[in-house]
Amino acid sequence: MTDVNDTQLDALLSAADDGVECDGLSVTRTDGGYRFETPEETHTGLSQPALRELAAQNPWFVSNWYHWNRTDRPDTERAYLRWLEGADERTVPERYEWLADGGIVASWGELRIDIAPGADGERVYTVRNGADGEVAPEELDVRTDPADARGLLKRDDRGRYRPLKTAPTLPTGWAFVDLDGPALAETVEYVYPATIANWYLERRGDLDVNHWRETMERQSGIYGVIKTWDRGEGHEHVDWVAEACCDDSQCLKRREWQYDDETELDVDGGDGAFPCREPCSLVVTAARKWTKLEGERSRTYEFELTPSEKEQIEEIIGTVADGDVEDVREADIYDGANRYRARFLRAKRFDDEDRLCGVPTDEDGV
Amino acid sequence: MQALVIVAHGSHLNPDASTPTYDHADTIREAGVFDEVKTGFWKEEPSFREVLRTVESEEVYVVPLFISEGYFTEEVIPRELRLDEWDLDEWDSDGTSATHTTLEAADVEKTVHYCGPVGTHDAMSDVIVRRAESVTGDPDVGEGFALAVVGHGTERNENSAKAVRLHADRIEGMDRFEEVKALFMDEDPEIDDVADFFETTDVVVVPLFVSDGYHTQEDIPEDMGLTDDYRTGWETPSDVDGHRIWYAGAVGTEALTADVLIERAADAGANVGDAIEEIRRKTRSAGADAEAGAGD
Ligand code: SF4
Numbered sequence: 122m123t124d125v126n127d128t129q130l131d132a133l134l135s136a137a138d139d140g141v142e143c144d145g146l147s148v149t150r151t152d153g154g155y156r157f158e159t160p161e162e163t164h165t166g167l168s169q170p171a172l173r174e175l176a177a178q179n180p181w182f183v184s185n186w187y188h189w190n191r192t193d194r195p196d197t198e199r200a201y202l203r204w205l206e207g208a209d210e211r212t213v214p215e216r217y218e219w220l221a222d223g224g225i226v227a228s229w230g231e232l233r234i235d236i237a238p239g240a241d242g243e244r245v246y247t248v249r250n251g252a253d254g255e256v257a258p259e260e261l262d263v264r265t266d267p268a269d270a271r272g273l274l275k276r277d278d279r280g281r282y283r284p285l286k287t288a289p290t291l292p293t294g295w296a297f298v299d300l301d302g303p304a305l306a307e308t309v310e311y312v313y314p315a316t317i318a319n320w321y322l323e324r325r326g327d328l329d330v331n332h333w334r335e336t337m338e339r340q341s342g343i344y345g346v347i348k349t350w351d352r353g354e355g356h357e358h359v360d361w362v363a364e365a366c367c368d369d370s371q372c373l374k375r376r377e378w379q380y381d382d383e384t385e386l387d388v389d390g391g392d393g394a395f396p397c398r399e400p401c402s403l404v405v406t407a408a409r410k411w412t413k414l415e416g417e418r419s420r421t422y423e424f425e426l427t428p429s430e431k432e433q434i435e436e437i438i439g440t441v442a443d444g445d446v447e448d449v450r451e452a453d454i455y456d457g458a459n460r461y462r463a464r465f466l467r468a469k470r471f472d473d474e475d476r477l478c479g480v481p482t483d484e485d486g487v
Numbered sequence: 488m489q490a491l492v493i494v495a496h497g498s499h500l501n502p503d504a505s506t507p508t509y510d511h512a513d514t515i516r517e518a519g520v521f522d523e524v525k526t527g528f529w530k531e532e533p534s535f536r537e538v539l540r541t542v543e544s545e546e547v548y549v550v551p552l553f554i555s556e557g558y559f560t561e562e563v564i565p566r567e568l569r570l571d572e573w574d575l576d577e578w579d580s581d582g583t584s585a586t587h588t589t590l591e592a593a594d595v596e597k598t599v600h601y602c603g604p605v606g607t608h609d610a611m612s613d614v615i616v617r618r619a620e621s622v623t624g625d626p627d628v629g630e631g632f633a634l635a636v637v638g639h640g641t642e643r644n645e646n647s648a649k650a651v652r653l654h655a656d657r658i659e660g661m662d663r664f665e666e667v668k669a670l671f672m673d674e675d676p677e678i679d680d681v682a683d684f685f686e687t688t689d690v691v692v693v694p695l696f697v698s699d700g701y702h703t704q705e706d707i708p709e710d711m712g713l714t715d716d717y718r719t720g721w722e723t724p725s726d727v728d729g730h731r732i733w734y735a736g737a738v739g740t741e742a743l744t745a746d747v748l749i750e751r752a753a754d755a756g757a758n759v760g761d762a763i764e765e766i767r768r769k770t771r772s773a774g775a776d777a778e779a780g781a782g783d
Contacts, residue, residue, distance in 0.1 A: 195543050268516075271509055275502050282502035286532045310541060314533035318540040329594055339566065342558060398537075402530050403499060 125180035126241045129187040133176050134169060143186040144213050146179075148172070160212065181217040184242020197321040198306045202244070205229075206236050220244075226254075229394055230313050230373040231291040234305065246305040248297040248312075258296040267297065267304050270311035279447065285403050287313055287373045287393075316374070316395035323377075323396050331399035333359050334381040337408070344405055350412040356380035356387075358415060364388045366404050367397065370443070424478045426470070433457035433466060488544035490523040491515060491752055494535060494564055495552040495697065497528030505531055507698045507740045508552055514745035514770065518762040521548075521752075529559070535567035539595045547592075547599050548752035552739065554606030554638070554695050555647040556585055569593035570601060582646040583607040583653050587755035600755040605739070605747040606695060607650050608754075612657040617743045617770075619664075619691040622723060622735040626771075629663035632733075633687035636667070637694040637707060640674030648674070651695050664691075672706065679710050682728035689724070689731045697739035708734060742770035 133141065133148065137155055141148040147158040155167040157175050159182050164175055176183045189199065189208070203209065205227040206216055217238070219225050224237040233251040236244050247258055264273070277283055277290040297308050309317060322328045331339075333356075337347045350358060359380050367376040367390070374397035376390035390397075400408070426434075436457030440446055449456050456462065472479035493512055498504035508526050516524045527538025539547065549568065551560050556578075565573035570590040578585035585603035592599050605611060619634055620626050636658070638651035648671060655669035665687045670678045681690065692711065694703045705717040713721035713734055724731035738744070746766045753759045 268509075268513060271505075282500070284499040284531070315537040315541050319537070322540070341562060341566075401532075402534060406499060406530075 125177055125183045125187075129183055129191075129241065130173055130176055132187060132191050133183055134173060137172065141186060141190075143190055144182070144208060146182040146186050146213070148176075180242070181213050185213050185217070188242050188244070192302070194302060197318055198302060200321055200324065201306060201317050202302045205234060206244070229309060230287060230316070231289060232309065232312060234309075239301075244302065246297075246300040246302070248300065248305065248308050249295070250291050250293045252293050253296070258298050261294055261296040264295060264297050265299055265304075267300070267307040267311055270297065270308055274312055285372060285401070287316070287395075287397075288371060289369075289373055313373075313395065319398055320395045328377065328396055328398055330377050330396075332378045332381045333362075333386075333400060336378070336400045336405070340405060344409050347405065347408045347412050350408065350415060356384060358411070360387045362400075362404060362408060362411065363390075366407060367391065369393065372397070420484075422480055424480060426478070430466060430470065433462065437463060488522040489546040489548065489757055490525060490542045490544035491521045491748070491757070492525045492527055492538055492542065492547055492549045493552050493748060494527045494538070494549060494568075495529075496559070497531035498700070499530050501700050504698050504700060507737075507744065510740075510742070511552070511745040511748055514742060514766060515749060515762070518749070518759075518765055520749075520759045520762040521757070529563065529567075535564060536569075539568060539592050539597060539599070542595070542597065545597055546757075547597050548602060548755055548757045549599055550602045550748050550751040551604040552697055552744075552748070553604040554697055554739075555644060555650040556580055556582060556604060556607060557644040557646050560585070560604050565590075565601065568599065568601075570599060573601070578603065582649045587751070589755075600752070600757070602751040602755050605744060605751060606697070607646075607653065608747050608751055609657065610747045610750045611695075611738070611744075612654045612661075614741050614743045614747060615654055615693050615695070615738055616658060616661070616663070618693045618735045618738050618741045619733075621741060622691060622693075622733050628691070630665070631687065631689060632664055633666040633668070633685045633690045634658060634664040635670045635678075635681060635684070635690055635692045637670045637672070637678055637692060638696075639702075640671040642673050654695065672702070672710070677710075678707060679712075681711050681732065682730045685730060688729070689733065691733040691735060693735045693738050696737040699737045699740060703737045743767065745770065 137148045138150050145160045149156045153166045155169070155172040157164045157167060157172055159179060167175065189203065206225050208216065216225065220236065220238040224235050227234045227236065228251055231251050233249050233254045235247040237247070239245040249258065249261065253261060273295050274292060275283060276292060278292045283290055300308060306317060319328060334351060337351065340347055363376060363386050366372065369391040373393045374395055375393035377396045378399050379385045440449060440458035446458065449458050453459050454461055470478050476482065493508055495505065495508040505528065512524045512526050515521065522544050523542055525538055525542055527533050527535050529535060533541055551564055553559050561575055569592045571593050572590050577588040585607065587600050587602040590599050590601055615636060619628050636651050636655045639647045641648045651669045651671070655667050658664065659667040666685055668676065668684050670676050670681065670684065672678060676684055681692065694707055696703050708714050708717050708721055711732060711734070712727045713725040713732060721734070724733045746763060749759050749762055749766060753763065
């Protein structure tokens with residue numbers, strides 16, 4: 122059972138003169154005394170002691186009001202924390218019952234955020250990788266300092282550096298516990314930087330999306346070349362970029378940027394909770410490489426392959442593109458991307474200079 | 488409220504590139520003089536484009552953790568932060584003398600005090616000296632020692648060589664080391680011939696770089712002849728042509744660099760109380776290890 126403390130009651134009484142409105146609780150002062158209203162009950166003509174008494178009997182509503190309206194916090198953080206517990210959809214009793222009964226579970230990208238009741242209506246947050254949802258926090262590497270997230274989450278479970286923080290490769294095995302609202306927001310910020318700020322802007326209809334064209338026009342130095350890739354002949358190349366990099370399997374942000382403000386890309390932007398407002402540095406860097414590669418003209422080559430070999434090449438590309446190379450079992454010679462299968466193909470079809478079927482790459486025979 | 492935002496390059500490939508930035512941010516956060524201390528990156532997240540929207544404070548001091556004035560400080564950072572009124576003349580710099588300018592960012596309602604890079608601040612000379620103390624394990628190092636400050640040459644950025652010379656001259660003026668020289672990777676005097684430039688047997692070599700990476704951990708050690716193959720590491724000190732070379736690794740990893748970040752913000756008007764003194768004192772013991780030369 123949630124208690125309501127004297128600080129909260131005092132705050133409510135002094136706020137009552139100006140009127141209190143929060144999640145179904147309404148307290149106002151009229152000529153005939155105070156009026157106290159919740160979805161379940163309405164009382165009018167109350168004296169100050171009577172109002173205090175009534176408030177004390179409604180700890181959920183009062184502590185909820187205090188928690189959201191009397192704690193000094195940025196609008197962004199307040200909106201985010203309320204959204205996590207579904208404050209706009211669920212009534213105060215629903216949320217408090219839920220909090221008391223095992224807590225509320227929310228998610229943000231790969232994060233699982235558990236909200237538990239603290240003292241006097243405070244919330245206590247725990248953050249883990251959703252994949253560790255069933256593991257007790259005690260069995261994980263338990264942290265309380267949000268800043269630890271930077272070092273802890275730099276590499277994936279295979280030890281590889283994660284240059285894109287919203288890639289769905291968040292490592293497992295850790296938990297941030299005993300966080301209050303600001304510490305939770307800070308932790309999320311380290312895991313997925315700027316996602317709360319952009320989510321909030323989007324929610325208010327103020328997200329400043331910069332599309333592909335304007336982003337590439339802005340680039341300079343070694344990236345200045347990318348704008349030459351847009352030749353006014355459609356945006357198929359940008360569809361390919363988005364399919365390669367921004368698909369939900371590669372990045373949890375929901376891509377909101379398009380080719381330009383009149384032309385949508387043909388690929389899906391994804392279902393992520395938080396938006397992507399412009400091509401990121403990884404995409405810009407990759408686009409520079411593709412701009413150069415795509416400057417080449419295609420040519421016709423002739424290779425002698427068996428039908429199975431052609432399919433094997435397709436299988437290898439598919440496996441690499443899906444990031445499944447490590448999952449191909451050592452002796453699974455039924456899988457075309459198996460190492461022995463690939464080595465056999467190379468032994469048979471490559472010449473001494475590693476050229477497929479001995480076919481030169483360039484016309485001059487190199 | 489006032490915030491410090493450290494902007495740095497970061498890397499898609501090297502997981503350690505951001506480590507000094509985070510470390511300095513933590514040191515400054517502990518000093519408690521800024522309501523917020525944030526980091527933003529060119530290659531990592533939050534990006535330069537989005538870091539300001541993660542800040543609550545109205546007064547924001549942006550300090551580039553870059554070594555010299557040039558393409559990043561003059562073009563990329565102001566553009567990406569949307570400092571639309573940015574005008575290079577505001578800095579009125581001779582290539583190493585930019586201090587700060589005050590601007591608005593177009594996407595947030597904040598006052599942005601955009602500062603010159605850490606690498607050209609006078610206090611960076613002290614960090615170079617501290618780095619020499621760290622690598623030799625001697626807080627009084629100087630007598631019987633020469634010091635080389637190393638940078639890129641002018642090829643890529645004229646100002647980068649200027650910054651190297653600036654500090655070499657300043658440290659020479661301290662009268663602490665037997666000899667002080669500026670050496671370069673791609674122009675004379677070149678680090679390849681490091682031994683030729685000094686009479687003194689013991690030479691401390693401090694690269695004026697923000698973080699350790701390809702240049703400081705592969706190129707420079709091999710060019711100087713500390714090792715044939717950077718992967719096998721090198722001794723500190725290493726014998727090269729009759730000299731003992733104490734190779735310090737990137738100066739920006741030295742804890743005292745946090746002090747330069749704060750001094751930049753203070754020069755631009757930030758209220759930093761006694762944080763400068765405190766950080767100078769605190770980082771002294773932290774900098775007393777000599778492991779930076781292990782090369783691994
Ligand atoms: S541009 Fe694509 S890959 Fe980069 S953050 Fe946005 S959605 Fe993710």
